[in-house]
Amino acid sequence: MQNSTKKAANLGRPRAYDRDTVLDAAVQLFWKRGYDGTSIGDLADAMGLARPSLYGAFGSKEGLYLEALSHYAATTGSAAMRAFETEPDLRKAVEALLRVSLEGQACPDTDAAQGCLLGNCAPAALDAVPASAETLRNMLEATRSRIAERFDKEKANGSLPADFPSEDRADLLFDFIQAQAYRARIGDTAGITGAIPARAKMVLG
Amino acid sequence: MQNSTKKAANLGRPRAYDRDTVLDAAVQLFWKRGYDGTSIGDLADAMGLARPSLYGAFGSKEGLYLEALSHYAATTGSAAMRAFETEPDLRKAVEALLRVSLEGQACPDTDAAQGCLLGNCAPAALDAVPASAETLRNMLEATRSRIAERFDKEKANGSLPADFPSEDRADLLFDFIQAQAYRARIGDTAGITGAIPARAKMVLG
DNA sequence: CTTTAATTATACCGTTGAGTACATAAATGG
DNA sequence: CCATTTATGTACTCAACGGTATAATTAAAG
Numbered sequence: 219m220q221n222s223t224k225k226a227a228n229l230g231r232p233r234a235y236d237r238d239t240v241l242d243a244a245v246q247l248f249w250k251r252g253y254d255g256t257s258i259g260d261l262a263d264a265m266g267l268a269r270p271s272l273y274g275a276f277g278s279k280e281g282l283y284l285e286a287l288s289h290y291a292a293t294t295g296s297a298a299m300r301a302f303e304t305e306p307d308l309r310k311a312v313e314a315l316l317r318v319s320l321e322g323q324a325c326p327d328t329d330a331a332q333g334c335l336l337g338n339c340a341p342a343a344l345d346a347v348p349a350s351a352e353t354l355r356n357m358l359e360a361t362r363s364r365i366a367e368r369f370d371k372e373k374a375n376g377s378l379p380a381d382f383p384s385e386d387r388a389d390l391l392f393d394f395i396q397a398q399a400y401r402a403r404i405g406d407t408a409g410i411t412g413a414i415p416a417r418a419k420m421v422l423g
Numbered sequence: 424m425q426n427s428t429k430k431a432a433n434l435g436r437p438r439a440y441d442r443d444t445v446l447d448a449a450v451q452l453f454w455k456r457g458y459d460g461t462s463i464g465d466l467a468d469a470m471g472l473a474r475p476s477l478y479g480a481f482g483s484k485e486g487l488y489l490e491a492l493s494h495y496a497a498t499t500g501s502a503a504m505r506a507f508e509t510e511p512d513l514r515k516a517v518e519a520l521l522r523v524s525l526e527g528q529a530c531p532d533t534d535a536a537q538g539c540l541l542g543n544c545a546p547a548a549l550d551a552v553p554a555s556a557e558t559l560r561n562m563l564e565a566t567r568s569r570i571a572e573r574f575d576k577e578k579a580n581g582s583l584p585a586d587f588p589s590e591d592r593a594d595l596l597f598d599f600i601q602a603q604a605y606r607a608r609i610g611d612t613a614g615i616t617g618a619i620p621a622r623a624k625m626v627l628g
Numbered sequence: 629c630t631t632t633a634a635t636t637a638t639a640c641c642g643t644t645g646a647g648t649a650c651a652t653a654a655a656t657g658g
Numbered sequence: 659c660c661a662t663t664t665a666t667g668t669a670c671t672c673a674a675c676g677g678t679a680t681a682a683t684t685a686a687a688g
Contacts, residue, residue: 338547366434393598
């Protein structure tokens with residue numbers, strides 16, 4: 219054998235599940251109950267896996283958790299950013315970012331997870347999973363720079379004044395999203411939708 | 424006996440600890456590791472109590488947790504609100520609210536808890552301790568109305584225009600505090616202090 | 629058809645979790 | 659001094675936890 223650590227490509231029994239599908243189930247549980255509030259047994263049940271399969275695929279509870287964070291960030295957690303980047307009109311884009319965020323956070327289904335996995339659940343588990351701190355900081359930085367990049371493009375367009383403080387306003391917008399997530403998590407969503415246009419105005423001036 | 428559930432006033436062996444002191448220790452642990460990440464054994468050690476004493480005083484882990492939330496709200500968690508209500512100048516008061524909040528959230532002591540117990544830790548444990556949802560909503564509502572009350576008073580003074588939207592701006596200010604807590608929790612505090620004057624201006628116009 | 633690589637299913641391991649029984653200690657009231 | 663009441667300290671219960679050993683499957687490769 220040339221490399222004992224590398225896996226053979228298509229050898230062995232194929233796995234009987236779809237990785238993204240079982241990660242969706244793990245995300246739901248971590249999102250509802252947090253890292254420490256979710257047991258491997260609950261996860262294995264919800265994912266439809268026996269425990270050795272789970273460990274074979276993800277290594278440990280921490281490993282599964284970190285992959286669940288990334289999976290969330292790549293799916294539910296970034297839907298709003300995709301809406302923001304798709305919408306051509308800047309003001310509409312900012313409002314869409316806030317609105318689509320809220321839709322992902324305040325789910326009408328009563329027993330679905332509320333709020334944001336990264337915003338409301340992961341921060342409680344930083345001590346249990348130290349590596350997750352890096353993940354959260356990266357997600358924040360990525361969101362901040364994607365927003366600022368759009369602002370810079372609009373400055374080049376002339377849609378925003380040349381002295382528009384892209385970074386500061388990106389931070390402001392991020393903070394609005396984060397604050398929405400908190401309200402959604404604890405069930406205080408009454409005033410949010412109505413406040414969106416005013417908040418978009420604070421961001422764009 | 425007239426009432427079998429009521430305790431006699433000063434009877435029996437006196438407790439050997441101060442309730443507020445041991446609650447401080449419990450707050451620190453829940454704040455650092457969250458509800459599910461903190462074990463009764465850890466709590467008893469940190470509080471300096473044997474487990475039966477802990478159960479005698481607080482009934483259950485949930486009971487201790489709920490008392491810890493209230494204790495935090497009455498001490499660390501409301502220091503900023505006290506600063507806000509003490510400062511006579513409105514703009515300085517708003518800036519003090521943001522600044523003192525940050526001081527409580529971003530502790531220079533590296534192994535102290537960061538962020539906010541109510542803002543960053545409790546939201547992950549809503550499923551484990553359903554009663555805590557009510558607590559969090561009450562804290563939000565109390566903060567919101569205390570801020571709005573001050574704004575209303577300043578409108579009566581003439582320090583704010585008569586059409587100043589007190590409730591909306593109270594929500595905005597609350598959201599800024601909540602967003603600061605998130606950044607402090609994950610260790611992204613670089614830009615916060617510098618942004619405080621601009622944010623106070625958004626609140627007051 | 630055999631070898632090899634990977635996944636699956638059952639059953640288990642040692643540890644830690646929350647909560648408690650019971651005997652002892654320390655105070656008040658009579 | 660004694661009864662009553664409440665708190666403390668040791669030791670314990672039992673369920674749930676994260677993780678794994680082992681053997682049976684299932685596919686590709688030679």
